Amino acid sequence: MDLIIRDDSRCGTDTVGPLTLSWAANSDVGRVRESNEDAASARPGKYFVADGMGGHESGEVASETALRALDGVACGGDRTETQTALIDLLSTAQRRIDEIDPDARRRAGTTATGLILVTHEERPHWLVLNIGDSRTYRFADGVLEQVTVDHSQVQEFIDAGFITAEEARTDPRRNVITRALGAGMIEPEADFYSFPAVPGEVLLICTDGLTGELPDAEIEGILTDMPAPKDAVATLIAGAHAFGAHDNVTVVVVAVSDTEADELAEADDVTVDVTNDIAEADEVADDAGGGDDDAGGGADTDGDQTGTADSDSTESGGPEGNSAPSEPATEPAAAEDAPV
Ligand code: MG
Secondary structure, three states: OOOEEOOEEEEEEEEEOOEEEEEEEEEEOOOOOOOOOEEEEEEOOEEEEEEEEOOOOHHHHHHHHHHHHHOOOOOOOEHHHHHHHHHHHHHHHHHHHHOOOOOOOOOOEEOEEEEEEEEEOOEEEEEEEEEOOOEEEEEEOOEEEEOOOOOEHHHHHHHOOOOOHHHHOOOOOOOEEOOOEEOOOOOOOOEEEEEEOOOOOEEEEEOHHHHOOOOHHHHHHHHHHOOOHHHHHHHHHHHHHHOOOOOOEEEEEEEEEEHHHHHHHHOOOOOOOEEEEEEEOOOOOOOOOOOOOOOOOHHHOOOOOOOOEEOOOOOOOOOOOOOOOOOOOEOOOOOOOOOO
């Protein structure tokens, strides 16, 4: 099955070392836009989303290019080496994206965020990367925590104390991102975060088409009510639709459990080091609505000359107590001990 998930929903179960990763993904065009420039990817131990931008079809190509490049790194490796490999792959992706439509007034670009399972101090850890305003969250013990910090103009205003996170949700400048892959930027500059991968946690990776519609409290409520990835993804997409789905909406949910506990429960499973059993997920009940009333392409024509890019985005709340974005491999989550 192709790596790229777009206008499609999938789910699966991956067994990676001591952990079982149950996941679901959906990348949905939404109710307003004519095409889906978002995409997601899910391979054992690595889950990413990308939100493309650019004229014609270059946004689609850019997001897909980023995800294909990121797939080049293996999961389970040393954390530092994996981070170095990801930085190289992001540079490769940027070169490819720069070649998509070099003469276009609005250059092709994309955000990218997601996570990969790595080994650190002999224990499984997540290594999270982010560039742009898509987000990775961690949900554990009933609490949703935003791991990544947006690279957006409104995030800078929040950091400076000029506006609140709630005001940022409707600020007219919310579409302007300050970092991206491509989009005329010089070199990709991703932030990295890391924390132990522990049974019981749920990871959420999404584009701004979700967070622009649903406040974090709403997302937290949905994950509390339905931690199973397939149900959570369907409900999150339906929730974005209920609020208008003005942008493409892409959501990946990964639930972590203990492989040995799962085996005791199921008893008849064969253990394989790394498996990726992919199944077609149920379509979301809420119909896309076929809205052809395009938003006027406002975000597609903002030729910003100052090193920022317009991401078609709608940005929501700021970080709450997570770590400094520029510090490599910081540990934003409470470090619970993983069973070895
Ligand atoms: Mg978007």
